[in-house]
Amino acid sequence: MSRERIGTNEAIFLTVAAMIEVGTLTGARDIAIKVGVDTWLVSPLETVASLGAIYLLTRLAMQFPHLDLVGYSRQLAGRWLAWVLGLIVLIYWVSLAAEVGRVTTDTVKNSLLSRTPDAAVLVSFLLVAAYMAARGIEPLARASVIIVIVSLPLIFLLFAQVIPRIHLDNFLPILPHGPWPVLKLAVWRISNAEEISLFLILVPFLQEPRQAWRAASYGYLLVMVVVITVITTCQGVLGVELLKYTLIPGLTVTHLAEFAGAFIERISLIFVFLWIILVFPTVAALLWASSYLLGRLLNLQNYRMLAFYQLPVVYYLAQRPSNIFAVKDFFFFLQPLGLVVLVGIPALLSLIAFFRFKRRIKGRGKP
Helix, strand or coil: CCCCCECHHHHHHHHHHHHCCHHHHHHHHHHHHHHHHHHHHHHHHHHHHHHHHHHHHHHHHHCCCCCCHHHHHHHHHCHHHHHHHHHHHHHHHHHHHHHHHHHHHHHHHHHCCCCCCHHHHHHHHHHHHHHHHHCCHHHHHHHHHHHHHHHHHHHHHHHHCCHHHCCHHHHCCCCCCCCHHHHHHHHHHHHHCHHHHHHHHHHHHECCHHHHHHHHHHHHHHHHHHHHHHHHHHHHHHCHHHHHCCCCHHHHHHHHHHHCCCCCCCHHHHHHHHHHHHHHHHHHHHHHHHHHHHHHHCCCCCCCCHHHHCHHHHHHHHHCCCCHHHHHHHCCCHHHHHHHHHHHHHHHHHHHHHHHHHHHHHHHHCC
16 A cells, blocks of 8 residues: 655644544533533543543554554454454444534534435535545645634634623532542543544554654644533533533534624524534544555555445444434444543553563563
8 A cells, every 4th residue: 555644733633623523512411411510620631531542542553653553453463353453443433434424414404404305415425525535644634734724713713702601600519429420421531532543543644653642642632622612611601401401502602602792694604614614524534544444454455445435334324323312322332432442452452562572572681
């Protein structure tokens, strides 16, 4: 396979563009249901916990700067276990692309195209994402730079419109049920850093592979600034009880921006449009990664067109939930599987690498 190259800064922007998707708009509701008034505390703690997982993953990959997951797992664990680990990651990425595609379709239907059939919206979205994926990682990374630079400042500006509507008493009392529920959820939400798993194969594509930790951590921290802004604003404006019953809190909050001195009519639709633009690199990156990984597992020289060949599977999975409320239940396995991919696989391979390296040192020390 020919190997493309992207710079560290491009990798940072690709990480940001891949991680920010429509599901970010619903995160505040999911957290509020679990921890109530302490919703605003979860994401900062989640950030600390996730950085530990990101360091573990990137440190493993940086030990083999010219190899991807398939390459270094074969060296460490053998061909068969490497194939199993690769298949697990492949299933994860394809399922994740389906979930993001379905959530995006439901958001578009609810806010912009209520009379358009679900299938038409989903198929159009997936085809554009597959086209981006088939172009390769270099064009995708360059597109991510432009998309992030244009979209993020406007999103922050839109949320700034509703700051006057934040009520500080919506954050009180602090830790009414103690710290354990918040800490437990923060650790569990490590799996929400889904697209960081791309660094399992992305490191050999970097011009400076040793900068993988910097690219992943900087990109993740910028994403969490967005996430914390959205979640804190949603809680401060809506309050916990209303937040629990709001389907898309981020969208509801931007509706209020129209009455908070905004100068553009229907500003919430602009917000949705910006967020949808940010979703395309997410699904495109997942389709590119799953195509590349599938090509490696099957020893194919040209893997890019696999982005289109996967679409029937992605479409089928995305259409399986009967309605928007069933999406989370259908894709329930992504949360524990995310922990396996982000923590379990890197930990297993790091442990094998440690003992192999230790055995090699001992062997060299023998007379």
